[in-house]
Amino acid sequence: MKKKMNRQFKSAIGVGLIAMAGGAAAAQPTADELLKQIQALRATVESLQKQVKDQSESLAKTKEALPTGVEYATTTDLDGLKSDLEDYKYSVARDRQYNTALSTRGVTIGGTLTGSYTASTLPSAATSNRPYGTPAENSFNASATLSFAGNLYKDYDEGRNWDYKLGLSLANPKFANGAASTNSPAPGDSVIKLTDVYLQYSLVKSNGGLEDPKLTVTFGQQKIPFGLEAQVSDELKPTVSTAQFLGTSALSQLGKRQIGVVLRGDWNPTVDYGFNYRAPLIEYAIGVVNGNGDNTADDNTRKDWLGRVAFTLPVDYNSPFRELKFGASYYSGWKVLTNTANNVVADAAHSSRKGIDIYYNHNPIGVTYERADGVDDALLVPAAANYRGTQPIKSSGQVLTVFYNFGDIAQWSKNLNQVGKYDDFWPTTSQVYYRFDRWDPNVYAAKDEIFKGTVGYNYFFAQTTKLQLGFTRTTYPNGSGKTSASDLTALFQYGF
Amino acid sequence: MGKHENMTMKKTFTLTFAALLAFGATLTASAQENPKVIRVAVSGAGTGGKPASSGSILTTAHQRGDLEKEFAKDGIKVEWTFFVGAGPATNEALALKKVDFASQGDLPLIVARSNGLRTRIIMKRQQFDKTYVVVPTSSPARTIEDLKGKKWTVQKGTATQLVLNRVLKKFGIKEEEIKLIDMNSDSQTAALSTGDVDAALSSSKDLVARGLVRRIYLVDDPKVNPPGNLWVSEEFEAKYPQIVQRFVSALVRTAAWSADEKNRDEIFRLWAKSGTPYADFKEDYKDTALRDRQNPLLDEYYTTFIKNSIAEAKEFRFIRRDVPFEGWIEPKYLNTALKEEKLEGFWDEFDGNAVRKKKSGAK
Numbered sequence: 001m002k003k004k005m006n007r008q009f010k011s012a013i014g015v016g017l018i019a020m021a022g023g024a025a026a027a028q029p030t031a032d033e034l035l036k037q038i039q040a041l042r043a044t045v046e047s048l049q050k051q052v053k054d055q056s057e058s059l060a061k062t063k064e065a066l067p068t069g070v071e072y073a074t075t076t077d078l079d080g081l082k083s084d085l086e087d088y089k090y091s092v093a094r095d096r097q098y099n100t101a102l103s104t105r106g107v108t109i110g111g112t113l114t115g116s117y118t119a120s121t122l123p124s125a126a127t128s129n130r131p132y133g134t135p136a137e138n139s140f141n142a143s144a145t146l147s148f149a150g151n152l153y154k155d156y157d158e159g160r161n162w163d164y165k166l167g168l169s170l171a172n173p174k175f176a177n178g179a180a181s182t183n184s185p186a187p188g189d190s191v192i193k194l195t196d197v198y199l200q201y202s203l204v205k206s207n208g209g210l211e212d213p214k215l216t217v218t219f220g221q222q223k224i225p226f227g228l229e230a231q232v233s234d235e236l237k238p239t240v241s242t243a244q245f246l247g248t249s250a251l252s253q254l255g256k257r258q259i260g261v262v263l264r265g266d267w268n269p270t271v272d273y274g275f276n277y278r279a280p281l282i283e284y285a286i287g288v289v290n291g292n293g294d295n296t297a298d299d300n301t302r303k304d305w306l307g308r309v310a311f312t313l314p315v316d317y318n319s320p321f322r323e324l325k326f327g328a329s330y331y332s333g334w335k336v337l338t339n340t341a342n343n344v345v346a347d348a349a350h351s352s353r354k355g356i357d358i359y360y361n362h363n364p365i366g367v368t369y370e371r372a373d374g375v376d377d378a379l380l381v382p383a384a385a386n387y388r389g390t391q392p393i394k395s396s397g398q399v400l401t402v403f404y405n406f407g408d409i410a411q412w413s414k415n416l417n418q419v420g421k422y423d424d425f426w427p428t429t430s431q432v433y434y435r436f437d438r439w440d441p442n443v444y445a446a447k448d449e450i451f452k453g454t455v456g457y458n459y460f461f462a463q464t465t466k467l468q469l470g471f472t473r474t475t476y477p478n479g480s481g482k483t484s485a486s487d488l489t490a491l492f493q494y495g496f
Numbered sequence: 497m498g499k500h501e502n503m504t505m506k507k508t509f510t511l512t513f514a515a516l517l518a519f520g521a522t523l524t525a526s527a528q529e530n531p532k533v534i535r536v537a538v539s540g541a542g543t544g545g546k547p548a549s550s551g552s553i554l555t556t557a558h559q560r561g562d563l564e565k566e567f568a569k570d571g572i573k574v575e576w577t578f579f580v581g582a583g584p585a586t587n588e589a590l591a592l593k594k595v596d597f598a599s600q601g602d603l604p605l606i607v608a609r610s611n612g613l614r615t616r617i618i619m620k621r622q623q624f625d626k627t628y629v630v631v632p633t634s635s636p637a638r639t640i641e642d643l644k645g646k647k648w649t650v651q652k653g654t655a656t657q658l659v660l661n662r663v664l665k666k667f668g669i670k671e672e673e674i675k676l677i678d679m680n681s682d683s684q685t686a687a688l689s690t691g692d693v694d695a696a697l698s699s700s701k702d703l704v705a706r707g708l709v710r711r712i713y714l715v716d717d718p719k720v721n722p723p724g725n726l727w728v729s730e731e732f733e734a735k736y737p738q739i740v741q742r743f744v745s746a747l748v749r750t751a752a753w754s755a756d757e758k759n760r761d762e763i764f765r766l767w768a769k770s771g772t773p774y775a776d777f778k779e780d781y782k783d784t785a786l787r788d789r790q791n792p793l794l795d796e797y798y799t800t801f802i803k804n805s806i807a808e809a810k811e812f813r814f815i816r817r818d819v820p821f822e823g824w825i826e827p828k829y830l831n832t833a834l835k836e837e838k839l840e841g842f843w844d845e846f847d848g849n850a851v852r853k854k855k856s857g858a859k
Contacts, residue, residue: 316611
């Protein structure tokens with residue numbers, strides 16, 4: 001507006017000067033003519049003055065109409081903002097280039113760090129030094145896991161996605177004075193192992209919602225779908241110790257990850273969108289694996305087969321029977337028998353495992369029970385060379401766990417664990433549990449059972465951190481000649 | 497021991513027992529006078545998981561600290577939770593007795609009721625919201641009809657799903673005639689940006705401003721967009737009715753402040769803390785009165801809408817069982833608050849078709 005005024009004013013002056021100059025160049029103007037010119041100039045100046053006055057009044061009125069205290073941005077202000085924005089864009093680009101970890105595919109990095117302390121009234125190693133008054137065995141331990149998981153292909157049309165996971169675990173030997181096996185590092189060293197290493201593909205449409213049935217195929221090294229505890233990842237285990245039947249000298253195929261192909265699916269899910277609740281009526285899995293454990297090639301030419309089916313009551317979220325599940329599992333495989341006389345492979349013997357399980361997790365209470373029975377062909381006379389006669393050894397394990405949660409309970413719920421927060425989210429949940437664990441390594445042998453009763457307390461704080469305390473009493477049948485033992489374990493684990 | 501002694505002992509025992517009972521009862525009564533904490537859940541969080549939300553009387557009260565001020569004098573803490581999982585997450589919190597008051601959309605509210613969760617609706621949070629059907633900028637779609645057979649995305653189980661069903665029904669499209677993909681809001685944004693889905697409902701302007709989507713249809717129908725609900729758990733109400741009254745009264749004061757046009761700018765600034773730009777609210781509320789939008793009344797419009805939503809939830813097979821309506825809406829706290837605050841007649845009532853019944857007479 002101001003510019004326009006200036007232009008008009010300059011034009012008027014210009015016209016006047018040109019008129020005067022023109023006149024001078026031609027002939028001397030008369031007094032009347034000069035008077036007219038002056039009057040014309042005066043009229044122009046007055047008109048311009050009126051315009052200036054009107055515009056000033058209009059501006060004053062505009063200012064009055066606006067709220068008090070309002071400040072106006074000027075071109076300079078906007079330029080400053082643009083400059084800040086450009087600085088920010090540069091800073092983001094530079095940080096991304098030099099200070100940000102990049103990956104070729106989307107990846108989620110996770111892991112756990114665990115520190116633990118164990119004290120036992122019985123030594124686990126033959127040469128335990130035991131100063132007077134101390135427990136027979138007590139040791140601090142540390143371990144860690146690291147995982148990379150993500151999506152290799154995201155199918156927006158039907159959700160037939162390709163996913164991957166790579167897991168690593170790091171642990172030091174449990175006891176510094178423990179006898180080293182062929183796979184164990186020397187005392188003082190650590191061992192890094194691959195845990196989960198697999199690709200997973202969804203064979204059916206999976207992006208329609210919770211009511212879609214699922215079917216995936218997983219290739220690679222993975223936990224196997226047998227029973228309950230064998231499938232649970234470490235960070236979700238309620239107890240410090242694992243069930244005895246999953247131990248290395250028990251039904252060992254079940255407690256290890258296996259290398260192979262497993263098909264997992266479900267059918268007819270009960271969906272309660274009001275709670276994001278999904279409970280498939282039938283879950284099933286079938287797989288073929290090496291059967292020789294993780295990070296190990298097969299030791300025989302036959303593959304191991306496994307299958308599982310589970311039935312969950314088709315009830316709504318708010319039913320008292322929510323998450324009541326019954327499952328049955330089967331595993332059939334082969335393992336190499338080696339005689340102890342000359343360490344020669346005598347035969348590939350058959351092993352089978354049958355399991356049943358019941359799972360009831362109705363927050364805040366939960367009960368799980370599982371039983372696994374094994375039949376393993378074993379050499380009748382292991383110490384005899386060139387002898388291949390075998391006999392079946394039957395073994396059996398049972399585990400009952402009862403737990404009760406109280407506190408925020410957020411850690412057990414995806415819904416409650418995802419809340420808006422400026423700062424860190426530290427929900428706290430307590431869990432008390434009792435576990436009874438019976439393991440009979442040879443059903444035909446008398447008085448060889450091992451009973452473990454554990455009472456424990458778990459304290460979960462933050463979203464991924466837990467402190468676990470467990471007191472276990474191990475007992476044997478009367479007349480077995482074995483001494484009962486007590487163990488105390490404290491474990492602190494935080495996830496990231 | 498003589499008979500007299502025996503009688504005396506019995507008497508003493510009876511008196512002691514009675515005294516203990518009375519003491520226990522007193523303790524119980526005093527323990528239930530006031531809770532230590534009032535747990536308020538908001539079904540949703542701000543951009544990037546900010547513990548903030550926008551657009552309602554409750555969220556304004558959160559930003560202004562109105563409830564905290566009301567209960568501070570009694571040492572009662574107000575604990576806010578903003579569930580990223582929206583309404584379904586709030587339902588789980590209620591089932592686990594982790595929440596006392598909550599705001600929710602109509603679908604999760606109805607599903608919870610059909611599942612036996614006990615709540616009482618105590619006031620409306622807001623009404624007459626607007627939303628848009630958006631498509632990727634490169635999409636050739638110009639009308640809703642063009643999106644028949646295409647990939648739509650919505651977060652299932654939320655009130656938005658019911659809005660989508662209503663929009664489709666309005667255009668004579670059945671759910672089976674589109675491909676419906678279940679995604680949370682962040683995934684929806686990513687999929688719309690890359691053109692991997694064809695349409696979604698969105699009230700936010702950020703993707704429009706970035707040139708990633710186009711708005712092709714404004715959903716500005718008060719019979720399609722649900723009013724906001726606010727409930728108290730029946731358990732909490734039974735224990736602490738006086739707290740419920742104070743809670744509602746405080747929010748009615750907030751609602752009155754929110755209805756004042758001179759606070760329009762400040763309200764939008766408060767809501768913008770949730771991450772939704774100030775300009776979005778400015779545009780959304782253009783040519784509409786704050787008093788109409790920030791209206792707490794449980795009027796005919798509200799009750800009709802909820803009844804219709806129940807019928808629709810059944811029609812679209814979100815629920816199988818009936819939803820008992822009788823006794824669900826409890827207006828006594830709101831009515832008392834309006835009387836106490838001298839705000840009777842302050843807000844207009846609307847009929848079942850969202851038509852103004854009575855011009856308000858501000859006091």
